[in-house]
Amino acid sequence: AQSVTQPDIHITVSEGASLELRCNYSYGATPYLFWYVQSPGQGLQLLLKYFSGDTLVQGIKGFEAEFKRSQSSFNLRKPSVHWSDAAEYFCAVVTSGGSYIPTFGRGTSLIVHP
Amino acid sequence: NAGVTQTPKFRVLKTGQSMTLLCAQDMNHEYMYWYRQDPGMGLRLIHYSVGEGTTAKGEVPDGYNVSRLKKQNFLLGLESAAPSQTSVYFCASRQGTSGAQETQYFGPGTRLLVL
Numbered sequence: 001a002q003s004v005t006q007p008d009i010h011i012t013v014s015e016g017a018s019l020e021l022r023c024n025y026s027y028g029a030t031p032y033l034f035w036y037v038q039s040p041g042q043g044l045q046l047l048l049k050y051f052s053g054d055t056l057v058q059g060i061k062g063f064e065a066e067f068k069r070s071q072s073s074f075n076l077r078k079p080s081v082h083w084s085d086a087a088e089y090f091c092a093v094v095t096s097g098g099s100y101i102p103t104f105g106r107g108t109s110l111i112v113h114p
Numbered sequence: 115n116a117g118v119t120q121t122p123k124f125r126v127l128k129t130g131q132s133m134t135l136l137c138a139q140d141m142n143h144e145y146m147y148w149y150r151q152d153p154g155m156g157l158r159l160i161h162y163s164v165g166e167g168t169t170a171k172g173e174v175p176d177g178y179n180v181s182r183l184k185k186q187n188f189l190l191g192l193e194s195a196a197p198s199q200t201s202v203y204f205c206a207s208r209q210g211t212s213g214a215q216e217t218q219y220f221g222p223g224t225r226l227l228v229l
Contacts, residue, residue, distance in 0.1 A: 009154070032215050043118070043204055043220035044157075051215035090156065094215075100145070100208075101172070102218065106156040 002027040004093050006105035013081050014113045021076040021108050023091035032094040033074040034102070035065055039087045047089075050074065061085070086112040116140055118221035120205050126227045127195045135190040135224050137205030144210030146188040147218070148172075148180060150201040157204065163188055164210065195228045202226070 003026040013019055025031055032051045036044040048059025055067040065076045074091060091105040121136040137146065144165050149157040159172030161180040169180045177199060179191045188207075192199060205221040 034217070036220075041223075043222045044206075044218075045220070046217045049215065049217065100213070100216070101159060101162065104157040106154060 002031060002093050002095055002103050004091050004103050004105040006089075006091055006108050008108045009106070010109045010111060012111040012113060015083050016080050019076075019078045019081045019085070019110070021089050021091075021110070023074045023076065023105060025072050025074065025091075025093045027072075027093060027095060029095070030069070033065075033067060034092040034094070035059065035063070035074070035076050036090045036092060037061075037087050038090065038107075044090060047076070081110075081112055083112050083114060086110055118205055118207055118219050120203075120221040120224050122224060123222070124225045124227075126229065127192075128229050129196060131195050132191070132193050133195065133226075134192075135203055135205075135226075137188040137190070137207075137221060138186055139188075139205075139207040139219070140186060141207065141209070141219065142185070143207035143219075144185075145208045146182065147206040147208075148178070148188065148190045149204045149206065150174065150199075151204060151223075152201050160190065160203075195226075197228045200226060200228045 005024045034049045035047040038044045048057050050057045050067045088107045090107045092102040094102045118139045147162040148160040158174045163182040166185040181189045203224045206218040208216045208218045
């Protein structure tokens with residue numbers, strides 16, 4: 001079965017600094033990879049996803065993520081963080097067979113200091 | 115187009131009481147999901163449905179039942195609530211016709227407190 005690890009429970013950055021959130025997955029074949037963001041009191045919203053092609057994917061709100069097969073990683077990046085980016089971020093993986101049930105990581109909470 | 119809506123937004127129950135959470139989507143999606151979110155645990159799948167009239171168990175189904183009598187609605191029932199079911203419950207849906215790359219669309223959540 002696939003698994004997703006987000007090694008950082010909390011990350012604190014200053015506004016304007018760069019950001020990288022880590023995501024590692026365990027799955028034999030190429031997975032379908034997603035990043036979602038959850039603002040306080042809200043549901044999850046898709047930031048970006050990878051399922052084939054260019055390994056660097058662009059998403060909404062200035063985020064990007066890079067799929068590295070050799071490292072089984074799909075890290076999320078943003079060059080300059082805004083205070084409104086403070087939220088919970090979830091990485092998810094879906095395998096290509098079966099009922100396409102996503103497996104979610106436990107989430108990383110982003111704190112942005114002014 | 116409201117997307118995915120959940121009713122109620124917040125509820126307090128006493129141990130042993132029952133209740134039903136309603137999820138509705140207006141996107142004609144085939145697949146629907148119920149998750150619970152607990153601190154430090156991420157999202158855990160309770161039950162899901164791949165189409166009208168179908169349901170299947172997820173990772174943590176015990177203590178919950180579901181029904182999908184209409185394509186647009188997915189109901190989550192708690193027959194006898196326990197304090198361990200205090201959580202935030204999220205419903206999600208996806209189109210179900212284009213494979214694993216489809217996006218899930220989430221509702222705003224229902225906060226449930228069981229005393």
